[in-house]
Amino acid sequence: MNRRDFIRNTAVGAGALAVGGYSGSVRSSDDRPNIVIIMADDLGLGDLSCFGSTYIKTPNLDAMAAGGVKLTNFYSCAPVCSPSRSGVMTGQYPIRNGVITNFGPSRQLYSPFAPLVNKMGHGLSLSEITLAEALKPLGYATACVGKWHLGDYKRYLPTNRGFDQYFGIPYSNDMEPVVLLRDEEVIERPVDQDTLTQRYTREALEFIEKNQNQPFLLYYPQTFPHVPLHASGEFRDKSAGGRYGDTIEELEWSVGQILESLDRLGIAENTFVFFTSDNGPWYQGSPGGHRDRKMSVFEGGFRVPGIARWPGVLQEGLVSDAPAVNVDLFPTSVKLAGGTLPQDRVIDGQDLMPVLKGGATAHEAIYYCYHDNLQAVRKGKWKYHRRHKHWTTHTPERPRGPMLFNIIDDSEESYDLINLYPDKAAELEGIMKEWEKTLPKGPRRFRI
């Protein structure tokens, strides 16, 4: 079953739903939840009050965690932007879906990453199924607000990948030209970034209001706190965490506006909301006591906050240390929407709901890939970095493994214990080898 067939079959399978119409009347007999996924950009694990920050005040996210579930061992599937987003959109690790590094603006094909970019084309392969493509035929209204970063050629833009509408900067806010798109049209160039979060928020609220009577998917990948840092007047120079804190405090105000809107419209109890970040912190921000930052295979590159909210369904204030990954959002959402997963491909994600209800992780292991290399794996408290010829980190030491860390007790990954537990290292190497057998053969090329 290829992608087109999947989408057609899923739509038919949705049965009673008025596919194509998506009118409000559908909702009356439809208790499938709305899905809201909010993902900050380069926000660190330690940057929220509810994750220990003393510098940045995040009352809305704190309340979201207190009223829902906080995941303290939540992972991005990649330590950089495009790959991480590709995982949320497809439920697959980037090494499987082919988005192994960042896309630059299409005019920048000759970047230092050109060989990699050319290897993988210039957008998330059209043969992949996005979360929006999975939910739209099930009767979901779909919107993307924010940083897409999965291709800026027309055919790769959100409105051609299952989203009814799009509003945002199609890539990182430090990439030239910084343009604002509505659907597929450039409406502002350069973008006034100071007012961006305010406008993203308005767009999100309008979408929710318009679709309050039918199931919807709102995917809100924020532009900040990725540099350059911008905040609107009301938030500028207000945070004790400096300009970086300003952007996060405005971003989390934006989350608050969305949650408040769901409450006001009376649909909070029918809406699954998830907040996370795309990877570890970059120039600024706290990795929460972990080693390194964005672009590293150490925990600091991959560990991000995870907060879920679904009043009446999730237990208030639950804190789970079960490892989970942002690729889980795809199968979780598809299942909540009553759909079935594509059968012609491996989906790495696992249904998050058991973990969100206090259960154990469904992952045999957590995999750490960078570019097209599988470099490390975590199982339980053990993290094993295999020997490889690539970066573990960009710092000069570039330790190359093999290394074995107890990342529960040694969150800084400071003490390689491989001499004491060689069998554990061998076991984890074996798990990596088995998993690699499931990956596409040959170079993971752009598959249109």
Added chain:
Amino acid sequence: MNRRDFIRNTAVGAGALAVGGYSGSVRSSDDRPNIVIIMADDLGLGDLSCFGSTYIKTPNLDAMAAGGVKLTNFYSCAPVCSPSRSGVMTGQYPIRNGVITNFGPSRQLYSPFAPLVNKMGHGLSLSEITLAEALKPLGYATACVGKWHLGDYKRYLPTNRGFDQYFGIPYSNDMEPVVLLRDEEVIERPVDQDTLTQRYTREALEFIEKNQNQPFLLYYPQTFPHVPLHASGEFRDKSAGGRYGDTIEELEWSVGQILESLDRLGIAENTFVFFTSDNGPWYQGSPGGHRDRKMSVFEGGFRVPGIARWPGVLQEGLVSDAPAVNVDLFPTSVKLAGGTLPQDRVIDGQDLMPVLKGGATAHEAIYYCYHDNLQAVRKGKWKYHRRHKHWTTHTPERPRGPMLFNIIDDSEESYDLINLYPDKAAELEGIMKEWEKTLPKGPRRFRI
């Protein structure tokens, strides 16, 4: 007064001392303390139990701290080996004495750092005055045991820089050829690194025993835990911190042997002992919650443990958070030895004794240089990174400043507060500019 004059004058100034003779009989009327400086290589701030490690057991260093003074804001003058050692030996920041990067073995002049190496010659300039050269004319017996790393041509070796004797690897243990020197002769090639700490220890104990009746300087810059990691049979695979922990546990056993020897010989109360590390941790080891590691201008590159012991003189168990730097060991030692500082040059170090007795820091500011760039400064809780075109760190983000961090509350240097405190940043930039006026003009070339 040039170096030769200084040494001649100092010797004459020492007056009653039998300069040239240094016989045991001098000691009876001489209560000047022995000085023992032990410096680990690439050991992290968080690698000792007394600095919070739960992985590595360091009972001897813990006892040393409990019976003496622990400095929790102690700095290396550089984030790499040779520059840090040059600071201990001269009392000057490397940007002043010219040792702005590591020396490779002399046969490796065409390394990636060749331009820098050539700029600074191939050893600590002979125009500089080493600690041994300052103490020897005062009647001190002087020995260097361990990793010298201030030049491996004969004229730069310890025995030509004020030390009566030398035993050790003249540079890092990962540099080929790995040779063991006694004085100026290669006695082993390649070195059996497994037994190195045992042999260093024996050498140190013999020196102490031989010179117990006269003032002595024992400078013991250890080879470990710099990679490759080696430990002798008794310590191998014993530490919960893995092989890295093994080397530290053997190293700290070695410290224990020295302290025990001083006790046994009844000279502990007449001996000032200081333990530290040359820079932050590298591949492994804990930076103790600070950002980055060796080779970074963030705290993780510069913060090291500082422990002083002098029974009967220092208060037992004192913990001081007053900032101090390893360049302080030069003036502290010279003063304890009854000498006077060279008057023809700037000595950056300050007498440590007031801090070790619970007083405030004598430093107006702490300076962070990397290569020949002054990049950051700390005063009180504020650390300012100026805007520069060089590395702050080797990680890909390489934030270049200007940035202002409160490094007391934000030990990870995660939140740049310059937008909130621009006046503080300007003040610190001013302090840097003033200090730079005291530096040698022009390129800091090798001055033979």
